[in-house]
Amino acid sequence: MIVYAAGVVCWRPTKTSFEVAVVYREKYDDWTFPKGKVDPGELLPETAVREVEEEAGIRVRLGRKLAVLSYKIDAGNTKEVHYWVSKVKDSAIAKSKFKPNKEIAKVEWVQASKALKLLTYSHDQDLLKQTIQWSENSELETRGLVILRHTTATPRTEWVGEEAKRPLLPEGKKQAKRLVTLIDAYGPKRLVTSPWTRCQQTVAPYSKKTQRTLIERSQLTELSNQRGPRKTKNVIEDTFGQNKNALICSHRPALPTIIETFAKHATKQVSASLAEEHTLAPGEFLVLRVSMAQKPKVIAYERIYLESK
Template sequence: MRKGVLEVALVHRPRYDDWSWAKGKLDPGEDWATAAVRETFEETGLEVRLGPPLPEARYLMLTKSGTRGDKVVHYWAATVTGGHGRLENEIDAVEWLDVAEANIRLDYAHDRDQLRALVRAHGEGTLETWPLVVVRHAKSIPRSGWSGDDQQRPLDERGTQRAKDLVPVLTAYGITRLLTSPSVRCLDTIAPYAVQSGHDARSREGLSEEGHEAEPGRAGELVEKLLERGEPSAVCTHGPVMPAVMEVLTARLHLDGGDAVAMLERFVEARDDNLDKGEALVCHVAGVGADARIVAVERHLP
């Protein structure tokens, strides 16, 4: 936004002499959201925080072998948070344009799908959001293989790797507030991001299995407080605690638009399965407090 006017950034690629959105290819093993942030920085020099997902683009392309194949591109709305703005990777110009000028400048019809979605979300008040990420702790040593205090049970090798893999995912959404169960398997799931980002992981007994059993309403209350705060946040907890967390979020669902059905199915599946171990469920929230409503959801699976 500039002086109340919605503006978007388009990039010019001299190789094709076209104007389009910043985009690129996945690195091996890379998450879609992580790639979006990385490619945006590499092409524009701008650091961004991802907002709601936008319509994907699908079209046919020729592979290196000469055969035809589908190309799928995922897009997000994003807010600039920093960066140097130097152009370094296949881009010779970046321009901020209002919607009317962007619609004219874009060279491909499928790129206008994202522009229309941005305009619609802006008009509905669902473009400016903040993320609330629910994380189920990564895979840990099984109870049968641990003789000590269950709260001290650590992650196994796969879980430790997943905790590291979550760092760029949480970074993509600009998470600044971290709440976690005090159990080691939760603390260690969120710890790599806490260390890299410099944000403290605050432990809350109400998010532990033991605390939830003693005080079943506490986890939901903690989530309600985050909704009142409106700060990009992540909550790391356990499968048995998940229903209490998801009950609060279910009441705030306000999904609309072309992908609403798919997002609802995604949310319900995650809720009913208590999330997979190591999963991050991203809820994009518009508004705060009593007005807070979830307008988009994403699942980031291990």
């Protein structure tokens, strides 16, 4: 049996390098990164965010996916831990509600070079070494761009009204509500959507929770993309040029155009694999990680499923 867990290497910049948050567990007499097992009904990104808040008292948004570690825990069982990095703002640290408890006795921010010596386990040291390498390559701090396909809609064959007003099925509305905490793990601030009903209904629950305005772009409809993909590409180029975490919600027929446009801004290796992501199931999304360099590049991405895979 596989036991799934998730954790985060939380970091904050200093004048010369960066610090990471490490936790001390008195029961095991060890220093490690915040992590924990998946709760029933939870998906891994949600677990990662929850565990950091529970163990370190910090509310984070996930950055780049760091690694997946797998190791034996007992006879016949394997533990698989998914890690992300997350840049933590001073304001989030100031709001920390951490209090020493039976599980976590201390949370300390330690210079990365010193943390390498403090961390108890070699696998944690390896995670930090990769984080340091990303920092040296100017690939640690990134912004996230979410490409989301609307959730399950009423089939075309069962809809007699205007195509633009074809709504979500009850299942799709349930999926849209389920997406809220999953999308929130990445914290997109700029929400760009097709104005067609099924896309609006998909993003509306997240928009309401975060009180962020939906930006409608007719160029993201499947009809507009069919008539003139150049207009769709222009919206994608504009979104890429914004210096914010963003979300784009569109339709299956428009996804190839959207993904292809982003792929042109990716590194050679990422571009090749991203180009193969031709479509998404209803409610699935990609999270592109864009470097903060003067000429930004998509340097990584991950695919997020609405259900466990």
